[in-house]
Amino acid sequence: MNRTTQKIAELDRVIHEPGRLMIVALLSAVEQADFLYLQHETEMNKGTLSSHLSRLEEVGYIEVVKTYRGKIPQTLLSLTAEGRQAFQQYRRRMKEAL
Amino acid sequence: MNRTTQKIAELDRVIHEPGRLMIVALLSAVEQADFLYLQHETEMNKGTLSSHLSRLEEVGYIEVVKTYRGKIPQTLLSLTAEGRQAFQQYRRRMKEAL
DNA sequence: AAAACCAGTTTGCACTGCCAACCTGAATCT
């Protein structure tokens, strides 16, 4: 297994998935974002977005805070330190591979 | 949808799949390779490798030639012009996205 | 008060990927 192949094999599959890669890339740039903003930016439907967010939370890459903007519910998402680190490692490996 | 997100959404899913990304990256560097070489380099099992190769052939990204090395069968794989172009586009987009 | 609305979640279904096991066709070993 050569260097490139090795790097590809080591890519974090949770982040590699395009839907989640978009989410993580967006969150890496903004400190915090809400569900609707992510939905608008990624153009994913609610269901798909919701399940990707659950997965990212499950592995500890994002923090999910359910709150209210006035009286309507708002879900705030942010990368955890672990998520930020995982994304940076992903970027590094992918760049090295390509 | 911002630039990064847009680029990620446009990534070619056939190539994005890590197993196939390894195959395409390997083939992009060697003109031609055989099945066993790819299996050794990628550490995939025969079944998985075989099905990824079928998929790549199906979309026209690789050419598959079944021949013989002495008396034992040998399957030779090579990127088509289209496959090479698709890989370059994939690399470009991924680099721009990250 | 009933109907429509909004933010999200859950569910059901189709499709894809992964792995192990089995299958094929030809060669080699005993």
Place this chain on the structure above:
DNA sequence: AGATTCAGGTTGGCAGTGCAAACTGGTTTT
């Protein structure tokens, strides 16, 4: 001749993803 080996393909079971539709809990509209 029968059993083993080898290259590679096919199959079956299981997990992950995408989408649409139904659902939940609360709010606004009529």
